[in-house]
Amino acid sequence: MQAEPLILSFDTSAAHCAAALLRGDTLLAARTEEMSRGQAERLMPIMQEMMSDQGVSWADLDAIGVGIGPGNFTGIRISVSAARGLALARKIPAIGVSNFEILREGQSAGREIVSVAAPRDQVYLQLFDQGAPAAKPVHFDPEAPDTALTVLGAQRVIGAQAERIASLLGIAQALPCEMAKVPERIARIAARKLATQTDHARPAPLYIRAADAAPPSDAPPVILD
Template sequence: MRLLVIDTALGACTAAVFEDERPLAVRFEPMAKGHQERLGGLVRDVMAEAGGGFDALDRIGVTVGPGSFTGLRVGLAFAQGLGAALDLPVVGVSALDGLAASVDSAGPPVAALIDARRGQVYAKLFIDGAAVGPDEALSLDEAARRITALGNEVRLVGSGAAVLVEAFPDLSMASMDPRVAPSAQALGRLVAAADPADHPPRPLYLRAPDATPPTRLPGQPRQPVP
């Protein structure tokens, strides 16, 4: 199976082509913003390096969040548009699943954590590579409580790891991998193993956006304060 993987949900822009889990071309560029400007070029580059053209693809995979509202929609729109044009299945993958799959599944439990700001992290816990709960937005207190309950050898992965350890120094004994995004290889494995019917490319939002709609249209007068 040959697949194209796209990730723009977090702090990097990733495009990669895999065939039977063998990487044919990988591009990974850390970035906080600007995914929209870079994604098309990265996809062009990996497809050219992999050879065979778009007709050789069997499926497309894309991260669906949680993460940046703007970033994840860039990847989703691109993947869905390309899938429709090529008549290919598009598989949606959780960014937290991708982070957890980026570390060795054997060994102590894993806590995949993304800095959600406002005193929260997006979190998902894993034991022996299997999730023990859903993707959630948790307060730092609640995240620390759940991680502590897993034991003393929990591995923390993702941008939320440093945030949690800073707030709870007792967690500094845990192994910490503060990577900004899942590895392309981890996403490739998840996309290859997923059933497209069970993993649609729909955005995974765990809380309302920080932005709010304007209270008046441009040119409208401000409403008097009562």
């Protein structure tokens, strides 16, 4: 009898460093450390400590689940790069999971808009239909709402500022919720994708709007011959 797959998941798309281990339906371990910086240095030690506590090694892993955002630009790159490297080294799938998927995890299937918090009290929205993304995510400013989104035919809004967005778009049902159990949900979503999909594209950062950081204004150095 084949053993249930062992999945390592992790996320650094927000001000945290989070990881989990899932075997089949059983959550073996989950750790989240709040931090605004230093994720690149802390991510691998957290995962190694967690696996050592469970008596498993990198060679035991069957798949990687990784958070792809939207979120902090640098944080997303840290996790995605780590996932790609581990998958390449171990010759196992790396499966990207978006924050939209994390937010709607556990909800009944329908046609809904999922809302992820964005900087300056704005949000990112994505339409889901029967549990799967049905359109590309968009940036949404509640102070200048794009009412054209009403044509999407969503029956509810899930996530950040759900009640406000539902009111703006004339949608009857709102289910406010926040990001929770992030690494565990990434692992469970990745496990479903592993079981139902045969082709797993390499995870890639989900960027919806440009970075806020401006390029340096200093003059470039003079190159001497």
